[in-house]
Amino acid sequence: MAIAIGGISQGLQSIAPWFRINNSEAHMELATLVVQQIRAVSELTTTVFAMETVVPTSQERQWGTLTLGRTNLLYIGYGEVRAGIDLAQLNEQDIERRGEELIVTLPAPKILDQKVDVARSRIYQYDRGFLNLGPDTAPELQSLAQRETLSKITAAACEQGILDQANEQAEIAVTSLLRSTGHQQVVVRTTTPSTCGLASGD
Numbered sequence: 001m002a003i004a005i006g007g008i009s010q011g012l013q014s015i016a017p018w019f020r021i022n023n024s025e026a027h028m029e030l031a032t033l034v035v036q037q038i039r040a041v042s043e044l045t046t047t048v049f050a051m052e053t054v055v056p057t058s059q060e061r062q063w064g065t066l067t068l069g070r071t072n073l074l075y076i077g078y079g080e081v082r083a084g085i086d087l088a089q090l091n092e093q094d095i096e097r098r099g100e101e102l103i104v105t106l107p108a109p110k111i112l113d114q115k116v117d118v119a120r121s122r123i124y125q126y127d128r129g130f131l132n133l134g135p136d137t138a139p140e141l142q143s144l145a146q147r148e149t150l151s152k153i154t155a156a157a158c159e160q161g162i163l164d165q166a167n168e169q170a171e172i173a174v175t176s177l178l179r180s181t182g183h184q185q186v187v188v189r190t191t192t193p194s195t196c197g198l199a200s201g202d
Contacts, residue, residue: 069133077149
């Protein structure tokens with residue numbers, strides 16, 4: 001089990017020149033300009049959680065109320081969960097200027113994606129039981145095991161505080177970006193997420 005911080009500096013630095021604002025520009029345009037350029041990043045992936053887990057699945061062959069056989073499949077699944085911030089949700093109300101101080105309030109972090117790495121996952125054991133009386137349902141049991149793998153690694157990532165870590169890393173990254181473009185007095189505020197779970201797939 002491991003948590004690794006994803007590299008984000010290159011993507012942010014690529015838009016850094018857009019943040020440089022001439023003194024002649026109207027103060028009222030600052031919020032719109034900053035929002036437009038931050039949105040160009042689209043998503044800020046700050047934390048990746050990776051985990052290997054063992055998932056047992058089984059299915060029985062029934063004849064009435066009698067169990068004729070049982071098939072057991074043991075799956076070793078490796079998966080990853082990406083967490084970060086959807087910067088498209090940022091708007092002008094999230095940008096504030098107080099004198100020389102630039103204040104940015106980031107949207108709440110969320111699970112952006114989760115996946116099973118099939119190349120690193122495998123069926124460890126497939127057993128149809130005595131006289132192979134269990135149903136031959138390897139594809140179905142493997143699919144079930146992969147879904148369970150996603151649920152387990154996402155739950156583990158949430159328990160390990162992946163969204164809190166995403167907030168911390170996003171604050172550091174955005175602060176560094178804005179300071180590199182000439183805004184020396186920068187305050188980046190994060191938003192506490194309400195839930196942590198499977199990505200919606202939108």
